Amino acid sequence: MELNSKIRSHLQAIKNKKVSLEELEAIAQPCTYEDFSRLILELETAGILQMVQRSGRTIKPPFLAYQYSVQKNHVMQDTHKDIHRARLQLHPAINLDAYYSLKSSIWEKDRPFIERIDSYLKKNMLPSTPAPEPERSFELVADEKWITEKQGKELLTRIGLWDKLLILPVDDPLMFAVNPYGLAGAVHKHLIVENKTTYQALLQVLPDVPFATLIFGGGYRVTKSIELLPMQLPLRDAAHAFYYFGDIDKEGIHIWHLLNERVLALFGKPANLALPFYRACLSRKSSSGKENQRESEQALQVFLSHFTEEERRIINRSLAAGSYFPQEILSTHELCTIWRHTAWMT
Secondary structure, three states: OOHHHHHHHHHHHOOOOEEEHHHHHHHHOOOOHHHHHHHHHHHHHOOOEEEOHHHOEOOOOOOOEOEEEEOHHHHHHHHHHHHHHHHHHOOOOOOOHHHHHOOHHHHHHHHHHHHHHHHHHHHHOOOOOOEEHHHHHHHHHOOOOHHHHOOHHHHHHHOOOOOOOOEEOOOOOOEEEEOHHHHOOOEEEEEEEOOHHHHHHHHOOHHHOOOOEEEEOOHHHHHHHHHHHHHHOOOOOOEEEEEEEOOEOHHHHHHHHHHHHHHHHHHOOOEEEOHHHHHHHHOOOOEEOOOOOOOOHHHHHHHHOOOOHHHHHHHHHHHHOOEEEOHHHOOHHHHHHHHHHOOOOO
16 A cells, blocks of 8 residues: 555544644654655645644654544545545446545555456456356456455445456265165155264265265355256256255254255245154253354244154253253164155155
8 A cells, every 4th residue: 555545544534633643653654754744745745634732842854743633524525536536437327425434545456456456347348148157257357256355346346346247156976875766756855964074974875865966065155055966966857855854953943044045045844854863852961062162942842843742841951051962972873774764755
């Protein structure tokens, strides 16, 4: 950041109305004293810095004040003038209104990227075809990670372009194993499990069950990646039935609830709880260690509605005590036996 912008950003950000010469020198490093003193005198002339009379001035030319009063309204006036000049030069699709109420440091930080986006728009206009995030990111600022990892999405939203640039999110792929024998039926069953250990245990009996896939949920990840199933498993005129098995804790219940809403919206059917697995867990002693999880009351009530009164009592008592029932409470043999010998109805 150039010296002028660095000093101005600091003046706008400080909470006090006064600033010492020593503090300004520290911010300006490693510039020369000549450059520093020239800028301070310019800020004095502009009315941004006003000498605090009782503090006096240095005996060394050009006689800077030991302490200044900061006129923040003058700082913003200069920034607003700069934004206004930029508006007249930039592509009309770029909206700078948000910067009038933001710190000047944000404007200074964003401006180089806005200028690159301006060049792109003037050369190509707004795109007519969608492109994945890394591709569009590279087109705009020559950095494929800018949108996803360097706050590019926030900037594009700020200038009103996010919805106009036809950017496709690149999601993690849905991770699953396919059972060819399970693809013959009219309804394709899918078992989604939260944890990797459970996925690995059940994988060995996948050919023996009437399921088309075994899906590794990976926590919250599956609530987004599930939408890729039709593309990763393109079955014509396929009907689907989803079952879910996760930890019986506040987070596991919330994951299922979010997934259930997503599956219902995408496929028109819910993500059923794989109740035989859950009931086997409830027959065991719960484990401690989940005292700090946050609860979603709505998710819990929907989850509990699938269980008997006695089962609801066990679940509520466990959650209230900060305990939980992990999937790993069931052995590989138990998991496989339950999956093989349950009459899974759609």
